[in-house]
Amino acid sequence: MNKPATSNTATFLGMPPFPVAAREALANSQLRRNLRHATHTIRSKRARVVEELDDWEQLRLAGAAIKDDVLGNLGGYLEQLEESLTRAGATVHWARDAAEANQVVIDIARSHKVDEVVKVKSMVTGEIELNAALEAAGISAWETDLAELIVQLGNDLPSHILVPAIHRNRSEVRDIFLREMGKVGRPAEADLTDEPAQLAGAARRHLREKFLRAKVAVSGANFAVADTGTLVVVESEGNGRMCLTLPEVLISVVGIEKVVPTWTDLEVFLQLLPRSSTGERMNPYTSTWTGVTPGDGPQEVHVVLLDNGRTKVLADEVGRQALRCIRCSACLNVCPVYERVGGHAYGSIYPGPIGAILTPMLRGVGTDEATDALPFASSLCGACYEVCPVLIDIPEVLVHLRGKVVDSHRGGVPGALQAAMTGASWTLRRSSRLALAQRFAGLSGRVLGRRGLIGRMPPPLSRWTDARDAPAPSRESFRAWWARTDGGRSGAGSTAAGSTAAGSPSDTTDEGGEPR
Amino acid sequence: MKAREEILRRVRSALVADRQGRSSDAGGDQGKKDQGTSRGYAHTRDLPDRLALFVERVEDYQASVIRTRPDDVAAAVAKSLVGARRVVVPRGFNPSWVPQGLDIVLDEPALRADELDAVEAVVTSAVVGIAVTGTIVLDHTAGQGRRALTLVPDVHVCVVTADQVVGDVPEAVARLSSSVNAGQPLTWISGPSATSDIELDRVEGVHGPRTLRVVLVG
Ligand code: SF4
Numbered sequence: 098m099n100k101p102a103t104s105n106t107a108t109f110l111g112m113p114p115f116p117v118a119a120r121e122a123l124a125n126s127q128l129r130r131n132l133r134h135a136t137h138t139i140r141s142k143r144a145r146v147v148e149e150l151d152d153w154e155q156l157r158l159a160g161a162a163i164k165d166d167v168l169g170n171l172g173g174y175l176e177q178l179e180e181s182l183t184r185a186g187a188t189v190h191w192a193r194d195a196a197e198a199n200q201v202v203i204d205i206a207r208s209h210k211v212d213e214v215v216k217v218k219s220m221v222t223g224e225i226e227l228n229a230a231l232e233a234a235g236i237s238a239w240e241t242d243l244a245e246l247i248v249q250l251g252n253d254l255p256s257h258i259l260v261p262a263i264h265r266n267r268s269e270v271r272d273i274f275l276r277e278m279g280k281v282g283r284p285a286e287a288d289l290t291d292e293p294a295q296l297a298g299a300a301r302r303h304l305r306e307k308f309l310r311a312k313v314a315v316s317g318a319n320f321a322v323a324d325t326g327t328l329v330v331v332e333s334e335g336n337g338r339m340c341l342t343l344p345e346v347l348i349s350v351v352g353i354e355k356v357v358p359t360w361t362d363l364e365v366f367l368q369l370l371p372r373s374s375t376g377e378r379m380n381p382y383t384s385t386w387t388g389v390t391p392g393d394g395p396q397e398v399h400v401v402l403l404d405n406g407r408t409k410v411l412a413d414e415v416g417r418q419a420l421r422c423i424r425c426s427a428c429l430n431v432c433p434v435y436e437r438v439g440g441h442a443y444g445s446i447y448p449g450p451i452g453a454i455l456t457p458m459l460r461g462v463g464t465d466e467a468t469d470a471l472p473f474a475s476s477l478c479g480a481c482y483e484v485c486p487v488l489i490d491i492p493e494v495l496v497h498l499r500g501k502v503v504d505s506h507r508g509g510v511p512g513a514l515q516a517a518m519t520g521a522s523w524t525l526r527r528s529s530r531l532a533l534a535q536r537f538a539g540l541s542g543r544v545l546g547r548r549g550l551i552g553r554m555p556p557p558l559s560r561w562t563d564a565r566d567a568p569a570p571s572r573e574s575f576r577a578w579w580a581r582t583d584g585g586r587s588g589a590g591s592t593a594a595g596s597t598a599a600g601s602p603s604d605t606t607d608e609g610g611e612p613r
Numbered sequence: 614m615k616a617r618e619e620i621l622r623r624v625r626s627a628l629v630a631d632r633q634g635r636s637s638d639a640g641g642d643q644g645k646k647d648q649g650t651s652r653g654y655a656h657t658r659d660l661p662d663r664l665a666l667f668v669e670r671v672e673d674y675q676a677s678v679i680r681t682r683p684d685d686v687a688a689a690v691a692k693s694l695v696g697a698r699r700v701v702v703p704r705g706f707n708p709s710w711v712p713q714g715l716d717i718v719l720d721e722p723a724l725r726a727d728e729l730d731a732v733e734a735v736v737t738s739a740v741v742g743i744a745v746t747g748t749i750v751l752d753h754t755a756g757q758g759r760r761a762l763t764l765v766p767d768v769h770v771c772v773v774t775a776d777q778v779v780g781d782v783p784e785a786v787a788r789l790s791s792s793v794n795a796g797q798p799l800t801w802i803s804g805p806s807a808t809s810d811i812e813l814d815r816v817e818g819v820h821g822p823r824t825l826r827v828v829l830v831g
Contacts, residue, residue: 155654172624191617244810293814309726335806335821342760364783379746383801393759404620412627
């Protein structure tokens with residue numbers, strides 16, 4: 098049962114070593130500038146198209162309610178989905194964890210004697226590290242989303258759910274294409290410029306060769322309709338359509354929380370998702386398919402229903418709402434912490450506010466220090482909740498998880514101290530929040546009571562209490578802390594404790610976030 | 614079957630507390646849930662000029678639209694083909710909508726992907742148009758071809774009739790339900806393919822047809 102946690106943890110550690118130089122580069126102003134530009138652009142687009150719908154709040158309520166109904170009756174819906182899929186000619190597989198899901202995909206690929214598959218961008222295959230598993234089995238997995246292609250060719254990590262290569266600028270992309278494309282297929286033209294349209298053209302030609310010859314494709318799904326057995330993929334570039342249409346065999350890995358009860362329910366999500374995600378009224382392409390359609394598209398269709406920690410999240414009554422997530426990434430784009438540290442700092446395929454709650458629950462609190470630090474990577478400003486199309490109260494879950502982290506560290510290892518302090522730093526900011534926090538899981542009572550953090554503390558902790566009344570420290574200190582401790586991952590607990598607290602995320606919230 | 618039983622068992626045990634009646638302060642979630650089963654959003658939208666909005670919204674995506682009378686469709690299609698000569702026309706496409714003088718390619722027997730790649734354009738009909746979002750939907754029945762036909766060629770000309778255009782997504786979902794129940798795949802198209810993956814610069818046309826032209830009849 099702990100297997101998923103282990104394999105999850107390996108998500109970023111198990112991938113090709115991330116050069117130190119690259120890591121330093123990521124901490125630089127390029128990343129900051131790109132991220133800032135990206136998040137601000139997308140969020141203002143989102144705001145504009147959300148504004149257009151006067152029933153937006155009702156849509157959010159309905160989205161949350163539909164998902165809650167699904168989660169509350171998940172077993173029945175999964176059985177119904179399985180039955181519908183089977184009736185439509187699909188083969189349904191179940192996978193308890195990443196290893197099982199990967200094995201299913203490998204076995205199917207092997208049964209067709211292929212040494213390559215094409216892939217549609219999908220969070221879940223990132224979560225289970227499918228590419229690495231396929232590679233180990235001698236099967237190349239070609240990412241076909243432009244950003245994922247940039248990330249894959251650059252031997253890099255995604256930094257944003259929606260625009261995973263946002264940390265790369267155009268000349269870097271050009272260099273990567275010129276250097277790497279020829280090694281794995283059709284090379285980029287030598288006179289390639291760094292115009293985005295040219296770069297997209299190079300990707301089109303490079304990938305078309307792969308689309309036309311691929312026998313097996315792997316996708317995720319945004320939604321799986323229980324009563325019809327219909328899967329839905331929402332995308333922009335058309336690489337999804339290529340993968341879903343041209344190969345003979347299609348394997349879709351679908352988290353068990355992706356179920357919606359009926360086809361009609363999509364009328365809600367196909368409004369919520371594109372507007373929240375890319376800030377468009379509708380994304381360029383949405384594909385739906387129901388098992389096998391004779392004479393059209395893949396004639397062998399597999400669906401892998403994946404748990405990999407989701408039932409653990411389901412068992413947490415407060416945290417369960419995270420399973421409503423439709424991966425729109427709106428919460429990333431409004432998050433002041435995300436904007437500063439970028440996606441890599443979260444050490445997981447799921448970055449930003451949703452990652453800060455989902456990752457610890459999928460892996461399990463107490464798995465490791467890096468995971469336990471995630472619920473503290475927030476100023477609890479609430480902006481994420483404001484924009485979430487399915488009303489996930491991320492601050493509520495963060496506070497809840499902070500309590501669990503503190504509980505799991507009874508005995509006072511440095512990590513726990515660090516955690517408790519960061520938690521308290523937030524709690525103390527406003528008395529109203531103190532009251533709020535006390536309502537949740539009794540966290541603040543335990544933290545404050547046991548640690549006695551109200552008032553002054555003896556050195557070296559006094560540095561922390563002193564900071565309360567001082568002007569907010571420069572945000573550099575927070576970044577410096579992330580850089581030094583690898584986003585808290587290195588477990589540099591005791592040495593980092595002072596500066597962690599002093600430079601905690603809550604202090605660096607200099608805009609947008611804090612209700613005034 | 615082991616994984617299946619195990620996952621379903623985990624799901625049920627995760628929900629056991631619910632069945633036994635949970636404490637009332639289990640989290641803010643609960644309150645939302647109680648008021649939540651509402652479907653209070655708009656199921657239809659009151660649009661003064663549905664067709665004009667459809668045109669405006671499709672054009673918003675850099676796709677061009679020609680509005681035409683029923684007897685001028687072939688001319689509008691010809692114009693929309695922007696010089697493409699080798700054109701795939703799926704079975705069931707209204708013959709009176711096909712312009713003269715084209716090198717028509719039929720998908721019978723089914724073209725291989727590389728053969729399709731050598732074709733310049735495809736002309737199809739649609740099943741639904743959505744005004745608010747500027748979307749056209751294909752259910753890949755007669756006149757629309759299998760999915761690959763509208764994917765591989767670089768130009769897609771799509772003929773939509775006025776009666777196919779609905780207000781917003783809920784009306785479209787309702788109309789499409791019979792197609793879905795019949796097992797048909799759907800392709801929702803809102804403008805040509807696009808990416809903003811490089812520095813958030815929007816580039817029209819990555820893998821799908823880089824040119825989308827809509828002919829609105831009526
Ligand atoms: S938590 Fe909400 S806002 Fe964030 S990605 Fe998920 S659905 Fe979107």
